[in-house]
Amino acid sequence: MKAFFALFRRELFSLAVAPYVYLLLAIWFLLNGMVFIASLERPAVQNDLTLLPQVLFGSQGLLMWLLIPVFPPLITLRLFAEEQRLGTLEALLTAPISDAAVVLAKYLAACLFFLLFWGGVLLLFLLLQWQGAPIVWSRAAGGFLGALLTSYLFLGAGLFLSSWSGNLVLAAGGGAAANYFLLILPALLSDVPGPTGAVARAIFIPGHLDKAFAAGLLDSFAVAYFLLGAGLFVFLTWVRLVSRRWVP
Amino acid sequence: MSFRRLGLSLLITAAALAGIALVSALLYGLAQPRWRWRWDLSRQQQGSLSSRTTEALEQIPEESRCIAFLLEEYEALRSYGSAVYPRAFQRLRALLEEARIVADGKLEIEILNSQSSPVDLDRAIRDWNRQLGECLILQAGEQRQVIRFEDLFVLSLPSAQGQAARIRQERIDDALGDAVLRLNRKSLPVIALTKANGGPLARNPQLEQAFAALLAAEGYAFQAVDGPLEALEIGADLLCVLGQEQAFAPSQAAAAEQWLQEERPLLLALGPAADPTAVEFWNQQLTAKGLQFEPGLVCQPDRRGMEGSNQCEVLEILPQQMSPQHPVTRRLIEAGRTLVAPGSRPLRLQHQGGSNDYTRDRLLRSSGKAWIEINGDWAAGPKEGRAIQSLALVADRWQANADGRLGRTLLLGSPYMMTGQALALNRDFLSAGVRWLLQEEDQASGLVAMESRPWRPSYQSLNRLSKLAVLALPGLTLLLGLLVFWRRR
Numbered sequence: 001m002k003a004f005f006a007l008f009r010r011e012l013f014s015l016a017v018a019p020y021v022y023l024l025l026a027i028w029f030l031l032n033g034m035v036f037i038a039s040l041e042r043p044a045v046q047n048d049l050t051l052l053p054q055v056l057f058g059s060q061g062l063l064m065w066l067l068i069p070v071f072p073p074l075i076t077l078r079l080f081a082e083e084q085r086l087g088t089l090e091a092l093l094t095a096p097i098s099d100a101a102v103v104l105a106k107y108l109a110a111c112l113f114f115l116l117f118w119g120g121v122l123l124l125f126l127l128l129q130w131q132g133a134p135i136v137w138s139r140a141a142g143g144f145l146g147a148l149l150t151s152y153l154f155l156g157a158g159l160f161l162s163s164w165s166g167n168l169v170l171a172a173g174g175g176a177a178a179n180y181f182l183l184i185l186p187a188l189l190s191d192v193p194g195p196t197g198a199v200a201r202a203i204f205i206p207g208h209l210d211k212a213f214a215a216g217l218l219d220s221f222a223v224a225y226f227l228l229g230a231g232l233f234v235f236l237t238w239v240r241l242v243s244r245r246w247v248p
Numbered sequence: 249m250s251f252r253r254l255g256l257s258l259l260i261t262a263a264a265l266a267g268i269a270l271v272s273a274l275l276y277g278l279a280q281p282r283w284r285w286r287w288d289l290s291r292q293q294q295g296s297l298s299s300r301t302t303e304a305l306e307q308i309p310e311e312s313r314c315i316a317f318l319l320e321e322y323e324a325l326r327s328y329g330s331a332v333y334p335r336a337f338q339r340l341r342a343l344l345e346e347a348r349i350v351a352d353g354k355l356e357i358e359i360l361n362s363q364s365s366p367v368d369l370d371r372a373i374r375d376w377n378r379q380l381g382e383c384l385i386l387q388a389g390e391q392r393q394v395i396r397f398e399d400l401f402v403l404s405l406p407s408a409q410g411q412a413a414r415i416r417q418e419r420i421d422d423a424l425g426d427a428v429l430r431l432n433r434k435s436l437p438v439i440a441l442t443k444a445n446g447g448p449l450a451r452n453p454q455l456e457q458a459f460a461a462l463l464a465a466e467g468y469a470f471q472a473v474d475g476p477l478e479a480l481e482i483g484a485d486l487l488c489v490l491g492q493e494q495a496f497a498p499s500q501a502a503a504a505e506q507w508l509q510e511e512r513p514l515l516l517a518l519g520p521a522a523d524p525t526a527v528e529f530w531n532q533q534l535t536a537k538g539l540q541f542e543p544g545l546v547c548q549p550d551r552r553g554m555e556g557s558n559q560c561e562v563l564e565i566l567p568q569q570m571s572p573q574h575p576v577t578r579r580l581i582e583a584g585r586t587l588v589a590p591g592s593r594p595l596r597l598q599h600q601g602g603s604n605d606y607t608r609d610r611l612l613r614s615s616g617k618a619w620i621e622i623n624g625d626w627a628a629g630p631k632e633g634r635a636i637q638s639l640a641l642v643a644d645r646w647q648a649n650a651d652g653r654l655g656r657t658l659l660l661g662s663p664y665m666m667t668g669q670a671l672a673l674n675r676d677f678l679s680a681g682v683r684w685l686l687q688e689e690d691q692a693s694g695l696v697a698m699e700s701r702p703w704r705p706s707y708q709s710l711n712r713l714s715k716l717a718v719l720a721l722p723g724l725t726l727l728l729g730l731l732v733f734w735r736r737r
């Protein structure tokens with residue numbers, strides 16, 4: 001456990017002192033700010049501000065289709081791919097810490113750090129309230145939670161892709177591609193009749209944001225889908241790490 | 249490749265596949281309605297279906313289907329950047345998803361919108377014989393229930409001054425619950441409306457049609473009859489006498505007497521134009537119940553407080569003017585509903601003359617500054633003292649009679665509450681009243697106060713927000729990054 005926390009702290013610290021992460025954060029804040037202001041300028045939102053969480057976090061928003069799938073892999077690319085590139089992964093794997101603890105410490109550090117990204121968006125809501133806007137916090141909180149869980153799922157996918165090669169571009173690009181796969185494939189299949197369509201609708205991520213989170217509702221299946229999905233990617237990363245030792 | 253490496257590779261693949269299979273199995277289990285929960289984060293728990301609708305959905309027949317047409321059809325509801333459709337469709341999506349979960353696989357829901365494939369949309373419109381404005385169609389076996397967009401929401405239309413349309417009241421839960429209850433029922437309660445003795449609905453077929461359509465949408469069978477005699481003959485469950493303008497013939501009067509003696513439910517509305525003989529007749533019949541009609545017209549000052557501006561033609565009844573205890577009005581108060589009573593006669597609760605077998609309550613009242621207009625100057629004169637006036641009264645038995653009837657009576661001072669625009673605004677009151685009269689008040693619906701929150705920022709305000717969001721926050725982060733970069737070098 002001691003080794004786990006030591007690694008967790010090290011990962012968190014290395015993210016906090018990486019200048020490129022701040023560049024990413026600045027771009028994220030800039031794009032989010034632009035999307036936020038553009039949403040506020042929509043007449044429907046000005047006529048009824050309760051629509052804001054849906055417009056921002058829901059299936060119609062740029063956040064879901066453009067920002068959330070792209071940024072998590074840019075954070076996770078350094079977790080394993082960079083270690084491989086620098087050749088420090090072998091040393092880490094021979095250290096007195098289990099492979100599972102390595103994977104978990106890296107994933108949880110990325111998750112915790114990603115809260116900073118959403119903290120900036122939360123700040124925009126607080127600024128809006130400071131300007132006298134009547135925000136419905138139940139919907140906003142639901143929207144935030146949905147978006148946070150989505151980014152945790154995508155961090156998991158990014159982590160998994162990062163464990164496959166020492167090529168940073170491949171890790172980031174592969175992670176983003178995996179995330180778009182998770183987003184787009186269910187969208188394409190959701191109109192198919194029968195069980196295929198039913199499964200596609202059940203795992204269609206923006207649908208959960210629309211029908212539950214951004215409407216101020218917590219759906220146990222949606223929460224389980226995001227958490228179990230993230231857990232599956234963490235498990236697959238561990239399998240990949242173990243397999244490196246057995247089958248290089 | 250050595251056998252050992254092959255074996256290990258297979259083991260790794262098997263482990264990965266096992267993980268995927270386990271997660272898939274868990275998700276499949278958690279997707280089942282019995283293992284699925286939804287928590288409503290809103291303070292007033294307005295995001296979920298009421299227990300009435302939930303119970304009705306649990307009883308829905310197997311292989312029921314629901315198709316939702318979420319189409320932005322009315323131009324007026326889109327103009328001036330109205331939020332009506334986006335908000336309405338979001339609510340519908342959320343509540344239909346809950347309905348699907350609650351129905352435990354018995355209700356298949358298909359949602360079509362403007363982004364659906366035109367082929368699918370055309371096919372669905374043709375197959376379901378969908379007409380303009382129809383939003384939800386539910387089908388169980390041979391039975392079909394159609395819910396129109398205006399059954400789901402009460403709207404205010406855009407103004408000529410450029411004010412966008414907005415949702416005033418939401419009734420999704422109510423309408424969905426009624427439709428499912430109707431699908432579940434073998435036969436519908438019959439509501440009889442007397443027509444032979446005049447009244448606004450008898451005079452105007454359009455008003456009658458609107459009233460009948462509303463009752464049908466609420467899950468009742470409507471039947472127009474000449475009078476109480478025919479209502480008894482067809483075995484109607486509820487008798488409505490709305491705005492009687494001529495006295496009953498002796499046979500009809502005897503039937504009305506029998507109706508009340510048998511403790512059958514009655515919805516009676518007599519306005520200022522009612523025939524005095526008819527008023528006298530009903531006052532005699534209702535003495536035991538302690539309910540009486542009074543002469544005159546109730547007026548009250550306009551609540552906006554403009555000097556000399558009074559409400560005589562249409563009274564506005566605010567939630568604080570409703571009975572907080574009674575099941576008919578309690579939910580209307582919670583949902584912040586405002587009612588209107590056009591041209592209302594005052595009513596009186598007669599505690600002393602009435603029988604002790606009945607309990608009575610005042611459902612709706614005027615403001616404390618109301619008066620009964622007598623001399624026709626439309627202002628409170630010296631003989632027209634200001635006081636609270638009763639606008640709707642109810643009475644029912646403490647204990648049911650041998651037939652299980654409670655003799656429930658709802659008295660209104662205005663038959664015009666059930667006509668035209670007033671009917672749309674009073675719809676929830678009418679449906680709750682009918683439900684109570686038919687002793688179904690335990691099937692309370694989840695009325696929702698749909699508060700719209702307009703926020704029109706000034707140019708300065710939006711500019712300040714833009715600068716903070718697009719310049720200050722990213723700029724500071726970048727500065728922090730540079731600082732970290734400089735320190736690390």
